[in-house]
Amino acid sequence: MTRAGAGRRRSTRPTRVERPRLDPRDLWTEALAGVLARPVRSALTTLGTVLGITTLVITIGVASTAGNQIVGRFDALTATSVTVTVPRTLPGQDDTGPLVDWSGTGAVRRLAGVESVAALADSATTNSVQVRSNDVTAPGDTSSQTLGVVATSAGLPDAVRGAMTAGRFFDTGDIARRDQVAVLGDQAAELLGIRRVEDAPAIFFRGQSYTVVGILGGIRRERQLSTAVLLPPTTAADRLGLRDVTRVLVNTSLGAARQVARQAPIALAPGHEDALTVVAPPDLSKSRDGVQNDVNGLFLVLGLVSLVVGAIGIANVTLVTVMERVGEIGLRRALGASRRQVAGQFLLESTTIGLLGGVIGTSLGIAVVVCVAVVKDWTPVLDLRLALGAPLAGALVGLLAGLYPSLRAARMEPADALRAPS
Structure with missing residues (x-):
């Protein structure tokens, strides 16, 4: 075969058609236009996500605020009381003299955080x-x-x-x-x-x-x-x-009880501190975490149910939108739009609805938490991660809800979509 013939043969091959690339900004513009084209429907669809995110923000915010308030109003008597019990003799020894002298309270009184101390014998x-x-x-x-x-x-x-x-x-x-x-x-x-x-x-x-x-x-x-x-x-x-001290009562400033509980036995009976029994108050941070976990566990299910309802609403409306825009989808596919571009447009629309619901729900939730704190005369406790993460959670709900409708739109063949009744 001559070189000229080979050239002619190569020239008869069909040329590959390059699909037009859709700029991400154009994709975002199309998705936003699709959302705003039906504002009432979009608003009602967003409502489910708004309720879910609002419930979650209120639940976590109020739980954190209430937990902090409960710890702030924790019984100061319990939180600052340390009791040291003194045995009459060392274990295994009959008579070693008193382990704690009455003057030992002076050494405890000099510890940082101690407000008052007294010894008792009975x-x-x-x-x-x-x-x-x-x-x-x-x-x-x-x-x-x-x-x-x-x-x-x-x-x-x-x-x-x-x-x-x-x-x-x-x-x-x-x-x-x-x-x-x-x-x-x-x-x-x-x-x-x-x-x-x-x-x-x-x-x-x-x-x-x-x-x-x-x-x-x-x-x-x-x-x-x-x-x-x-x-x-x-x-x-x-x-x-009654010669031997049997108990030592110590009152501390708030937050110093556990440290004083470790130091008091050493101050009272150097070298025999392990023989003394110390009763210290529980860790306040654990109490606060326990309160927050209880409140969160009580209301978190309600927020998740609301989110599920919102996701179903977004999926339903997005699917209806796909069925209403079959002709548009067919025309886009006939003009060269890929399946990925069609799916991306509807997926971005559902994600936008979820993101809007997340932003609105987060704002409403924060406002409710602040109002509750003002009414109760509490100090509101708001986590920055919650304020930033809640809108993203709404966007994720919209993304997951739009998967099936977007895939269904992408699977439509151009010819069948154009023949479908409008």
């Missing part, structure tokens, strides 16, 4: 003592009451968050002089019929008399002390044998 033999308000026994006399007797340091009123309702609490002078003075809890004073201390009333138990110098009321911590007789530690040691 025993099984002093938990139920017959206490009388006079030393005269008469037939039918009811002045005797069974009360607990506790030795405490001078800082007890602050440590139990109480206040003196009458008289005063014993001080370091009373402790140093080993004075036979006592302070009554408010309920103990009521049981004994003592309401005033100006005339120095006395109480009697175990053959000893004690002058009542004050009444302690409003006890918020260790409330059993409201029915107890409180004695200076030196007096309790001499008269009742």
Whole structure:
């Protein structure tokens, strides 16, 4: 075969037709025009996504705000209370002397974050003592009451968050002089019929008399002390044998309790800190997370259901739009538009509807969260990731909802689409 013949033979081959490329900006313009061509239908279709995204934003926003508020109003008494329990002897040893000295509270008081501290001593033999308000026994006399007797340091009123309702609490002078003075809890004073201390009333138990110098009321911590007789530690040691500290009550500033709980045993009993038992408040961040998870779990399903409803609405309307625009699809395919371009146009339309619903729903949700916080006098807590992610979630819903209608539009043959009734 001659070279000229080969050239003629190659020239008879059909030339490849290049399909026109659709600029992404043109595709976006066509999709936006398709959405705006039927504004009422598009608005109603977007409503489902708006409701779903709004519900999700409100759920997460209100849960975060409420959780933060609950932690902010967390019971300060529980959140700042540390209790150290002291055993009478070391495990495996009969008598090693007191593990914690009464002066050890001074070392704890110097720890950062400690606001008040007090030591207590009690025993099984002093938990139920017959206490009388006079030393005269008469037939039918009811002045005797069974009360607990506790030795405490001078800082007890602050440590139990109480206040003196009458008289005063014993001080370091009373402790140093080993004075036979006592302070009554408010309920103990009521049981004994003592309401005033100006005339120095006395109480009697175990053959000893004690002058009542004050009444302690409003006890918020260790409330059993409201029915107890409180004695200076030196007096309790001499008269009742209460020498060893059994508990140390510590109050801290908010947020310092866990650190103080780690340091207090070392300050009280260096070298034997492991023998002490410390009760510290729970971590507030866990409480907050628990509240938020409970609220989220309660309402998240509602938001997801709304999103599913919105996705079905978008899919339905997009499919109806495809069926209404069969002639347009056929004409585009006849003019050279590829299946991918046709599918991309309808997919972009459904994604645009979902994105608009996401933006509107996010805005409404944030507004509702702020309004709820203002009405409740709370501080609104809004996550930036939520504000940015919610519109994208709406766009994703629209994208997934438009997959089937877009694929159906792309599968149409140009000839069949042009012959279809308009």
